[in-house]
Amino acid sequence: MQDWFETPAGSYLLAWEQQQFDRLVVDIFGYHALQLGLPALDALAANRMSHRWLATSHAVPPGAANARSALLSDYAALPFPEASLDLVALPHTLDSHPDPHATLREVARVLVPGGRVVLSGFNPLSLWGLRQRRERLCRRFNLGTCLLPEPLEFIGYWRQRDWLRLLDFEVEVSHHGAYRPLLGSDKWLKRWSWMDRAGARWWPYFGAAYFLVAVKRVHGVRLLEPAWKKVGSKATGTVPLVRRSSDNHVHTSNGNHE
Numbered sequence: 561m562q563d564w565f566e567t568p569a570g571s572y573l574l575a576w577e578q579q580q581f582d583r584l585v586v587d588i589f590g591y592h593a594l595q596l597g598l599p600a601l602d603a604l605a606a607n608r609m610s611h612r613w614l615a616t617s618h619a620v621p622p623g624a625a626n627a628r629s630a631l632l633s634d635y636a637a638l639p640f641p642e643a644s645l646d647l648v649a650l651p652h653t654l655d656s657h658p659d660p661h662a663t664l665r666e667v668a669r670v671l672v673p674g675g676r677v678v679l680s681g682f683n684p685l686s687l688w689g690l691r692q693r694r695e696r697l698c699r700r701f702n703l704g705t706c707l708l709p710e711p712l713e714f715i716g717y718w719r720q721r722d723w724l725r726l727l728d729f730e731v732e733v734s735h736h737g738a739y740r741p742l743l744g745s746d747k748w749l750k751r752w753s754w755m756d757r758a759g760a761r762w763w764p765y766f767g768a769a770y771f772l773v774a775v776k777r778v779h780g781v782r783l784l785e786p787a788w789k790k791v792g793s794k795a796t797g798t799v800p801l802v803r804r805s806s807d808n809h810v811h812t813s814n815g816n817h818e
Contacts, residue, residue: 564709568744581680583606584773588607588647590646591646592644593609593612594645595615596635597616603678615633636665638666651680654681655712655713676776679720681772682715684714686767687739687742688742708742717734731772737760
């Protein structure tokens with residue numbers, strides 16, 4: 561998939577997604593951030609956390625845009641302790657991984673309560689999604705020209721939200737974009753640039769890619785109150801009366817008279 565982002569269609573999508581990641585991660589604060597996969601894109605470039613890493617399943621090419629602190633790792637078994645990261649960026653990580661469920665569970669494990677995940681994915685309800693289904697048939701019969709990388713799975717937007725919800729994530733931001741058709745020529749991609757403006761206005765949910773920003777929620781624990789608080793809450797609020805008789809005896813009453 562790394563090589564595909566050097567094609568005209570890949571470069572177009574990469575430029576758009578770089579802008580979206582820069583916009584979405586710039587105001588996420590913390591100490592530790594991690595990007596999983598896609599070294600061609602620096603998803604954490606605009607973030608200001610002091611510790612930022614890139615984890616890949618393959619060696620990072622020398623000319624990659626993101627070679628900051630690269631490490632080789634299985635996305636489903638990250639070398640980080642539980643609740644140790646404040647931000648995890650997933651640029652098409654779930655689309656290209658053979659076990660996206662395990663990857664997302666691992667992300668939930670390493671995030672601190674209140675930590676955020678920013679992910680991008682291919683939208684099956686788009687012109688690119690239609691092209692993917694066509695190319696699968698072409699590959700089966702060795703026909704036509706393929707413009708999308710393999711293996712690649714288009715995970716739907718609502719399906720992705722369901723996965724996040726099951727892991728106690730709450731979606732804060734969602735965004736679709738990249739409305740141009742999938743073309744192999746940079747010249748023709750530029751001619752269809754008007755579709756980015758029209759698509760955002762007239763068919764916003766049918767862009768080639770989407771973004772989700774979700775925060776990890778941890779249900780709170782109910783604190784037990786001290787026993788004296790419970791007793792005090794049942795008091796009637798009456799003030800005892802004190803009487804002194806002529807024989808110097810003190811009598812008390814609760815203020816109720818029959």
